Amino acid sequence: MPILEIIKNNHEAGYNQGIFANNLTRHDVYQCAVAVNADNKNQCASLRQFLIQTLMWGNYDTIVGRYTRTISAQVVDSIPSFTNYSEIFIRNLNDANQSIRDKFNLFNTALNIPKVGYAYFTKFLHFYSHGNNQAVNMLILDKWAIYAWCALIIELNHAQRLPSLRRLLRYSIDDQRFTPKIVSGDLYQDYCENVTQISTSNHLAPNRFEELMFGWDLRQPRPGFTNPRTQILETLRTHSNLFL
Secondary structure, three states, X not given: OOHHHHXXXXXXXOOOOOOOEOOEOHHHHHHHHHHHHHOHHHHHHHHHHHHHHHHHHOOHHHHOHHHHOOOHHHHHHOOOOHHHHHHHHXXXXXXXXXXXXXXXXXXXXXXXXXXXXXXXXXXXXXXXXXXXXXXXXXXXXXXXXXXXXXXXXXHOOOOOOHHHHHHOEEEEOOOOEEEEOOOOHHHHHHHHHHHHXXXXXXXXXXXXXXXXXXXXXXXXXXOOOOOHHHHHHHHHXXXXXXXX
């Protein structure tokens, strides 16, 4: 079954990601983002809580922390001069005149956090922008989002994009694995705009589409729904020559 059809069917069947990690839902993290702008006197503390909750939602402590031997709160509390960081974060992310690319590029400069990769930084961007009802759709871009985007480009036969797939993934013949490449600000903006275009043309909100295309752990069955990850991997493997 095509990935796009799986996404639509799961939506119509009422799929909800629900509790993701650490007993947190997307809605919980969106509410933390709202709180940052709700009280100017406590913005710094609210932003700290938002960053920690976002990392915890993304299961940072298990996925990254087991290697770095740090947990979410320690990572956030290690930021030098958090008051200054908070001011830069809020000012820039609330600036409607800045592009998606510009906001992403702050990840490598003023808003860089040691031991936090782009997959988690895009979670900050997504939850903050969507929670605060910003007009620009900034979406989560992690390993499975990259897999899904590449597979959708192939499935939809977006010929003009096919040659650029090597910018996103590399395929190793030796161990038969796909590995995401380093993401640039231009690439992240392209991803957000293209997925927004695909989602709206299929009458789905971009954040809803991203949730649906992400799927879930292949080891965890969800009766009544089809996991898009199975077809995503099949599509990538069938067209692995595009990533050599």
